Amino acid sequence: MAKALTLDTTLSNSSVDDRDILLLVQTVRAGIKYPLFVKIASQSPFNLSEWSVFLHLSERTIQRYKKEKKTFDPIHSEKILEVTLLYKRGIEVFGSPENFNAWLEAKNVALGGITPKSLLDTTFGISLLKDELTRIEHGVLA
Incomplete structure (x- = not known):
């Protein structure tokens, strides 16, 4: 339980990474x-509607989580962490949130002409974006 508290602090300080996989699994x-979730969402450019799409939950359901002080199920918690880790990685590769946000919104030839942000609703899409960020980091474009 103490480890999860550490992750709460780590996430809210935007220093989470995927090096401590067991901590992520436990969380x-x-x-x-x-x-x-509110802290994480506030540090991202995504609004509640976008998070709703990424998590495959209605906005109303997410609002109910707030009202009822609920905890997200593991499948949704995992997606929240995946998006958070990808966002952190993207900022590292692009050098600033503004540059990464612009990349997320722009149609991408290497991704078949779709916007990278449109892939954040699946684990496969997130994995594809991680691979693309690695290629960009190493100067291998398309």
Whole structure:
């Protein structure tokens, strides 16, 4: 349980990374509490509607989590962490949130002409974006 508290602090300080996989697994299993989700969401460019699409939950359901002080199920907690880790990685590769946000919104030839943000609703899409960020980092474009 103490480890999950550490992750709460780590996430809210935007220093989470995927080096401590067991901590991430433990946190996913325990579920992300709504207040932590709010902190994470506030540090991203995504609004509630976009998070709703990424998590495959209605906005109303997410709002109910707030009202009922619920914890996200493991499947949703995992997606929250995946998006958070990808966003952190994107900022590292692009050098600033503004540059990465612009990339997320722009149609991408290497991705078949779709916007990278449109892939954040699936684990496969997130994996594809991680691979694309690695290619960009190493100067291998398309």
